[in-house]
Amino acid sequence: MTNSFGEFENAKLFFLIGTNMTEAHPVASYYVKRAKLKGAKIIVADPRNQALAKKADIFAQIKVGSDVAFLNGIMNVLINENLYDKKFVEENTEGFEELKATVLKYTPEKAAEISGVSADKIREIARTMAAIKPGMLCYTLGITEHTCGKNNVMSTSNLQILLGNMGMPSAGVNPLRGQNNVQGACDMGALPNVYPGYQAVTDPKNKEKFQKAWGVNNLSDKVGLMIPDMMASLPSKKVRAFYIFGENLARTDPNITHVEHELESAEFLVCNDIFQTETTRFADVIFPAAAWCEDDGTFTSSERRVNRVRKIKDAPGQAMPNWWIFKQLAKRFGHEWPSNSGQEIWDNELSQLAPAYGGIKFNRIEHDGLQWPCPNEEHPGTVFLHKDGKFTRGKGLLKGIEWTPPAEVADAEYPLVLSTGRRLFHYHTRTQTGRSGLDLILKEETADISAADAAKLGVKHGEYVKVSSRRGAVKVRAKVTDEIPEGLVWMSFHFSEGNANWLCNNVFDPETKTAEYKACAVRIDKI
Amino acid sequence: MDKQNDTMIKTIIDRYPKKDSAVMPVMQYLQKKNNNRLDDRAVETAAKAIGCSKGKIYGIATYYTMFNTQPVGKYHLQVDTCVPGFLQGADEILAHLEKKLGIKTGETTKDGMFTLSAVQDLGSCATGPVIQVNDRYFENMTVKKTDVLIDALKSGKEPENDPSMTVVSKCNILLNDRTKKDCRTLAFYKGNGGYQSLKKALSMKPDEIVAEVKEAGIRGRGGAGFPAGTKWTFLPKNDSRPVYLICNADEGEPGTFKDRQIMEFNPHLLVEGIAISSFALNAKKSFIYIRGEFDWIADILEAAIEEAKKDGQLNHVDIVVHRGGGSYVCGDETAQIESLEGKRGNPRVKPPFPANFGLYGCPTVVNNVETLSCVPYVIQNGAAAFQKIGVTNNFGPKIFGVSGHVNKPGIFEYPMGTPLKEILEAAGGVKGKMKGVIVGGLSVAILTAKEAEGLNMDYDSCNKAGTALGSGGIMVVNDTVSIPELALRTIEFYHHESCGQCVPCREGSLVIEHKLRDIVEGRGKMEDIDLILHLTKNIKGLTLCPTGEAFAVPIQAMVSKFRPEFEALVKK
Amino acid sequence: MDKKIFIDGREFAIDGTKTVLEIARENGIYIPSLCYLKKLGPASMCRVCVVEVDGIRNLQTSCSLMPTDGMKITTGSPRVIEARKMVVNLLLANGNHNCLICERNGDCELQEAAYNLGIDIPAFVVPEREEKDESAAFIIRDGNKCIQCGRCVEACNRMVVNEVLEMGNRGGHTHVICDNDLPMGASSCVQCGECVQACPVGALYEKKGVGKGRPWEIRKVRTTCPYCGVGCQQELHLKGDQIVRIKGVEGAQPNDGHLCVKGRYGYDFIYSKERLTTPLIKKNGKFEEASWDEALDLVANKFKQIIKESGPDAIAGVSCARSINEDSFYMQKLFRAAIGTNNIDHCART
Numbered sequence A: 001m002t003n004s005f006g007e008f009e010n011a012k013l014f015f016l017i018g019t020n021m022t023e024a025h026p027v028a029s030y031y032v033k034r035a036k037l038k039g040a041k042i043i044v045a046d047p048r049n050q051a052l053a054k055k056a057d058i059f060a061q062i063k064v065g066s067d068v069a070f071l072n073g074i075m076n077v078l079i080n081e082n083l084y085d086k087k088f089v090e091e092n093t094e095g096f097e098e099l100k101a102t103v104l105k106y107t108p109e110k111a112a113e114i115s116g117v118s119a120d121k122i123r124e125i126a127r128t129m130a131a132i133k134p135g136m137l138c139y140t141l142g143i144t145e146h147t148c149g150k151n152n153v154m155s156t157s158n159l160q161i162l163l164g165n166m167g168m169p170s171a172g173v174n175p176l177r178g179q180n181n182v183q184g185a186c187d188m189g190a191l192p193n194v195y196p197g198y199q200a201v202t203d204p205k206n207k208e209k210f211q212k213a214w215g216v217n218n219l220s221d222k223v224g225l226m227i228p229d230m231m232a233s234l235p236s237k238k239v240r241a242f243y244i245f246g247e248n249l250a251r252t253d254p255n256i257t258h259v260e261h262e263l264e265s266a267e268f269l270v271c272n273d274i275f276q277t278e279t280t281r282f283a284d285v286i287f288p289a290a291a292w293c294e295d296d297g298t299f300t301s302s303e304r305r306v307n308r309v310r311k312i313k314d315a316p317g318q319a320m321p322n323w324w325i326f327k328q329l330a331k332r333f334g335h336e337w338p339s340n341s342g343q344e345i346w347d348n349e350l351s352q353l354a355p356a357y358g359g360i361k362f363n364r365i366e367h368d369g370l371q372w373p374c375p376n377e378e379h380p381g382t383v384f385l386h387k388d389g390k391f392t393r394g395k396g397l398l399k400g401i402e403w404t405p406p407a408e409v410a411d412a413e414y415p416l417v418l419s420t421g422r423r424l425f426h427y428h429t430r431t432q433t434g435r436s437g438l439d440l441i442l443k444e445e446t447a448d449i450s451a452a453d454a455a456k457l458g459v460k461h462g463e464y465v466k467v468s469s470r471r472g473a474v475k476v477r478a479k480v481t482d483e484i485p486e487g488l489v490w491m492s493f494h495f496s497e498g499n500a501n502w503l504c505n506n507v508f509d510p511e512t513k514t515a516e517y518k519a520c521a522v523r524i525d526k527i
Numbered sequence B: 001m002d003k004q005n006d007t008m009i010k011t012i013i014d015r016y017p018k019k020d021s022a023v024m025p026v027m028q029y030l031q032k033k034n035n036n037r038l039d040d041r042a043v044e045t046a047a048k049a050i051g052c053s054k055g056k057i058y059g060i061a062t063y064y065t066m067f068n069t070q071p072v073g074k075y076h077l078q079v080d081t082c083v084p085g086f087l088q089g090a091d092e093i094l095a096h097l098e099k100k101l102g103i104k105t106g107e108t109t110k111d112g113m114f115t116l117s118a119v120q121d122l123g124s125c126a127t128g129p130v131i132q133v134n135d136r137y138f139e140n141m142t143v144k145k146t147d148v149l150i151d152a153l154k155s156g157k158e159p160e161n162d163p164s165m166t167v168v169s170k171c172n173i174l175l176n177d178r179t180k181k182d183c184r185t186l187a188f189y190k191g192n193g194g195y196q197s198l199k200k201a202l203s204m205k206p207d208e209i210v211a212e213v214k215e216a217g218i219r220g221r222g223g224a225g226f227p228a229g230t231k232w233t234f235l236p237k238n239d240s241r242p243v244y245l246i247c248n249a250d251e252g253e254p255g256t257f258k259d260r261q262i263m264e265f266n267p268h269l270l271v272e273g274i275a276i277s278s279f280a281l282n283a284k285k286s287f288i289y290i291r292g293e294f295d296w297i298a299d300i301l302e303a304a305i306e307e308a309k310k311d312g313q314l315n316h317v318d319i320v321v322h323r324g325g326g327s328y329v330c331g332d333e334t335a336q337i338e339s340l341e342g343k344r345g346n347p348r349v350k351p352p353f354p355a356n357f358g359l360y361g362c363p364t365v366v367n368n369v370e371t372l373s374c375v376p377y378v379i380q381n382g383a384a385a386f387q388k389i390g391v392t393n394n395f396g397p398k399i400f401g402v403s404g405h406v407n408k409p410g411i412f413e414y415p416m417g418t419p420l421k422e423i424l425e426a427a428g429g430v431k432g433k434m435k436g437v438i439v440g441g442l443s444v445a446i447l448t449a450k451e452a453e454g455l456n457m458d459y460d461s462c463n464k465a466g467t468a469l470g471s472g473g474i475m476v477v478n479d480t481v482s483i484p485e486l487a488l489r490t491i492e493f494y495h496h497e498s499c500g501q502c503v504p505c506r507e508g509s510l511v512i513e514h515k516l517r518d519i520v521e522g523r524g525k526m527e528d529i530d531l532i533l534h535l536t537k538n539i540k541g542l543t544l545c546p547t548g549e550a551f552a553v554p555i556q557a558m559v560s561k562f563r564p565e566f567e568a569l570v571k572k
Numbered sequence C: 001m002d003k004k005i006f007i008d009g010r011e012f013a014i015d016g017t018k019t020v021l022e023i024a025r026e027n028g029i030y031i032p033s034l035c036y037l038k039k040l041g042p043a044s045m046c047r048v049c050v051v052e053v054d055g056i057r058n059l060q061t062s063c064s065l066m067p068t069d070g071m072k073i074t075t076g077s078p079r080v081i082e083a084r085k086m087v088v089n090l091l092l093a094n095g096n097h098n099c100l101i102c103e104r105n106g107d108c109e110l111q112e113a114a115y116n117l118g119i120d121i122p123a124f125v126v127p128e129r130e131e132k133d134e135s136a137a138f139i140i141r142d143g144n145k146c147i148q149c150g151r152c153v154e155a156c157n158r159m160v161v162n163e164v165l166e167m168g169n170r171g172g173h174t175h176v177i178c179d180n181d182l183p184m185g186a187s188s189c190v191q192c193g194e195c196v197q198a199c200p201v202g203a204l205y206e207k208k209g210v211g212k213g214r215p216w217e218i219r220k221v222r223t224t225c226p227y228c229g230v231g232c233q234q235e236l237h238l239k240g241d242q243i244v245r246i247k248g249v250e251g252a253q254p255n256d257g258h259l260c261v262k263g264r265y266g267y268d269f270i271y272s273k274e275r276l277t278t279p280l281i282k283k284n285g286k287f288e289e290a291s292w293d294e295a296l297d298l299v300a301n302k303f304k305q306i307i308k309e310s311g312p313d314a315i316a317g318v319s320c321a322r323s324i325n326e327d328s329f330y331m332q333k334l335f336r337a338a339i340g341t342n343n344i345d346h347c348a349r350t
């Protein structure tokens, strides 16, 4: 997030697209609702008429996968009606002419045709956003989990830059991270192209720096594989050993049949986990790990805040902290790593190597965490990025982006669109929530459908149906709800059976390799 | 049906500056449409229409007594057993109905025809006993008339109501000749010089009107006696927010039934008063908040407003009649504002005062019906003429309602300061021997017959006598009445009406009620009497709104002035 | 000239931002309060916080009283104490305040007020009114302990804006309702627990914590929620190493005491019997327990063999987006420094 949760309550306008905070980021949604009580305007763009959409001042019920066209339509109005922030654009950005050329093709009428949101509403949104500033744009996986995910992301930033909603409180582009520590895992360099702190592996200076710090001379300057490519390389044995730490890929990745085939074909699979999962079934070796509350360390939240995580008990049996396991393995490669605790790893290693965390030390985050960038120990942390329009890369980049449809669209055989996500009462594949009593509230998956489709199918609320795609089929109960428009089916991936990932399409954004969880074609049959 | 609902609901919502204010009218509409019941579906419809949670609607529905979240019979018989009703024999009617219908109070007959309830004050103190059937009143009931009523209802007919009582006007300013059939019409009103005062006012500067009203010294007739003109000057100057005027027509204080006399028979007087006052205060929107039980009177007011509008009298102000939902506390100005904003009628903490932060957080004046009805006279005849009526510092005409043990209960428009004796004589004199008298509505201290001797009916004299003029509702209690039982009735009313926000009122009234019932029913102990006095002493001044005081004062007076009666019951 | 007030003869400077109650509290002067909750602001409903102010006839509620220059305030006069005692007595009398078996014993604002006022047995007792509502997954409501302070209702409507709770009925019948007076488990309540955290007494409490620990046995540890990316700050209440309940950390960034159902109640998994407790090695299709050395050696040797045969890029790893930073840091360090490949990723985009 460029900005912070603390700025939500005083925001004047929210533009929420592809984010269902009420269920996926509940506490953030409280602040949005409170801002509304104080008079903030809320614009929601979402295929589902979810809780915040119902509270919104303007609700644009967009078709799945139409985001770029819809956002271009808004920008078309901003430019055509001269409503954008000319001064900000001139002084702080580049690429405006290119953006303009693309966007002008997306008249509100054209955007309306693609997105299903009326041209008038698109105009109303543009005018409202131009009139009330600053505005905060938030998104979640509804933007990223598409084959055009990266383009979606860039379109949101185009919009906010065009409005000059950058570099000040209660503004910015704010992706709410799905998991507690996705931000941190990225920051830590668990990415194939960068060292901790986003230092490119291809830059010789970085290589030298890390070789020196780690006392090695073999660091690779070749960008590594991303998850889908790793998995795809398993059957061909291009990747022979696969190490999965904590993830239940057999249920969280699209097209489970295919994923299980890939995992099955791994020559040697190692897992660290706290439970047996659908994934560890395929492992050759499983290391028992310490869980939350069993180790000291940090999480980094969506707002770039490094928060302390504390130990209250030892891990059960012989289970050990994950870092300890990695350290023991490294030892067998002849590396003696000095640190013996989360604090030592952070204070003595990581924060020395990643400049943005240079000033963050455990003793400074005993209470509230610090937000990076925080380059030195006197630095108070950074509440919002790009202050005064100063972008990290110099000038903010505007880029014309064309809309592309999802890889698989509804057709005669599979006439419905399936979109997926999280529900309030569970988290991922329930390894945690399923063992904490939350099943008391939600104990099985449903296929959420509209009353119109239910009637067409002759299905009643609560009846079992078969949902199938080109990749698989599941049996779940139908949940008839006014949140869902005609033509859409919505499901989550919390339950092993009835998991939406049996159906999802394993196609990916070409650059980010994020899967298209949000759109594929399915059919529903009464059983 | 749903379409029709939607348009009706939209019309209702459009009457108000803010949607939330329409919540009660929408609920009232839905309840009427739905066999007098606000079931879950209706709750949901209302929530959707207003855009709020179901909880909020349900919270409102159960706060106000007139919403039925549970099923009721086709005819909901509601017998007023509060103090005035009690004095006039309502208990006998209730007992008779129980026997006749074969059900207990609170039950519904098997055939779903009748639900029988005992309710608190209905504002028909001189015409009791009264039975409210759904939203119609049947006054001056006797056992025989009750039989006629039930039989008629059974055969699907509704008999005529008999609201007759003694009406005497010495001043002829507030009351008109109600024997004339067309007394409520614009033509009748204009024929007697009506709307001349408004015409004059519209040619004056608003400040001049305020000055004249202030000069006249009209003391607020809602009970507190605060000078209206002075209150008006508290409105902030040069403020960009809209100003609202609310006419308080909640008339919920037991013993009080004066405002309805103006509204029912002389509605244009009030409309003119509001029109002048709104102009003086620069209020473009004004409300008459009328207690919901007076549904038919609200209709009369709406008709009068419509007539006046057509006649071009109301070009400068839009007057909205807003029906309450059954709550005494909503007579308190801040509770009334909350209620009008579409909430539970919980009084607000003061400060801030309504003049600065009232309806929707805007400058607001709340005045009583009778207060505003004095305004046309003041503007037409001048402050000096007004001051010629009444006594120093207590000017103008006052409507007194006399109920209880007198021979000819009714209403009496007399100058302020008229001796109590004279008013009681006009009411046919005391029936039997006077034990005590409550002179200003149930919330003031009872006077013993001795204390009442020589009392003049104005604010200052009453204060001096250790009681208050309040609303001018006079209830005479003769020696057949047990004061402990009267005290129990009194606390039952306040406990029933407490909004429940603050502890001393909510829990204090509960404990006092329990203890008084123990005493009346022979289970009491001597300590209970002292406990009641301990509670009343500490509750006074400790509550969020004046309601705590409104029961602490009368209960304390009854117990301390008639202590031997309480002790006798304990000793037995 | 600086403005000042006098509380019980002591002088305090005022700046127009604090109420009398806040000033008194900050300076160690005890005034009981029940309906007041800092983040909700004054409600002025319970009337227990009253004080006497020179020149003002009625007692004033200190929670809402903004001091003016020169104000002289007495917090403990006989009149004040008598009024407070009456208020507390009334509340004790009209509910079931059997502290012995109450979850909030020792951490209850009513009990604290009663204790400070020296009240032992309520002077007048009126029968109970409501039944317990145990219908919800995680929250128990006990209407007989409810003092109608309204804090839960305000919290539900103004803090988390879930708009479930309301006050129903009025007067002595006033009670907290969910939706249109449904059992909590059947209502639209999402079990965020905001109301529980707001409740001053034992009228709302955590089902999971029942019988698990007394306030004085509790150790409190601050940590971060393991679920979504908001990063809420939690206060774990522990007895030994057992979590008895979780509260949001008041005043903390970013959540100022708020949590959601997962953050507040989703913690038992760490105690699950299904936890992995030893390294496992698959032999003939079955997992067998192994020692750490055995398992680590096996993995290291296999990796070394593959590196030798196919180069380091034949090994790939996925880190965990749920575990601590330090784990991810060490995993990528293992892959880069020890194995020699950049084949390290995680579910960065989910």
Ligand SMILES: Cc1cc2nc3c(=O)[nH]c(=O)nc-3n(C[C@H](O)[C@H](O)[C@H](O)COP(=O)(O)O)c2cc1C
Binding pocket: B219, B220, B221, B222, B223, B224, B225, B226, B228, B248, B249, B250, B251, B252, B253, B328, B329, B330, B331, B332, B333, B334, B366, B367, B368, B369, B371, B372, B545, B546, B547, B550
């Ligand atoms: C519990 C309570 C009930 C009240 N009921 C009424 C009422 O029914 N009618 C009324 O005019 N004033 C009532 N009042 C007084 C109003 O708060 C307010 O003072 C009055 O409407 C002001 O009008 P006035 O100045 O013209 O009298 C009540 C006050 C309290 C505390």
Ligand code: SF4
Binding pocket: B329, B346, B347, B497, B498, B499, B500, B501, B502, B503, B505, B506, B543, B544, B545, B546, B547, B548
């Ligand atoms: S005194 Fe009674 S009516 Fe007034 S606010 Fe308190 S509880 Fe409500």
Ligand code: SF4
Binding pocket: C139, C155, C156, C160, C162, C163, C164, C165, C188, C189, C190, C191, C192, C193, C194, C195, C196
């Ligand atoms: S748990 Fe949350 S949603 Fe439920 S009633 Fe309490 S505050 Fe409201």
Ligand code: SF4
Binding pocket: C145, C146, C147, C148, C149, C150, C151, C152, C153, C176, C195, C198, C199, C200, C201, C203, C204
């Ligand atoms: S449940 Fe608790 S917080 Fe809610 S009103 Fe009752 S005592 Fe207050």
Ligand code: SF4
Binding pocket: A024, A025, A026, A027, A028, C225, C226, C227, C228, C229, C230, C231, C232, C255, C258, C259, C260, C261, C262, C263, C264
């Ligand atoms: S408490 Fe809820 S909102 Fe907060 S971090 Fe945890 S899961 Fe997210």
Ligand code: FES
Binding pocket: C032, C033, C034, C035, C036, C043, C044, C045, C046, C047, C048, C049, C050, C061, C062, C063, C064
């Ligand atoms: S704490 Fe002040 S009135 Fe309750």
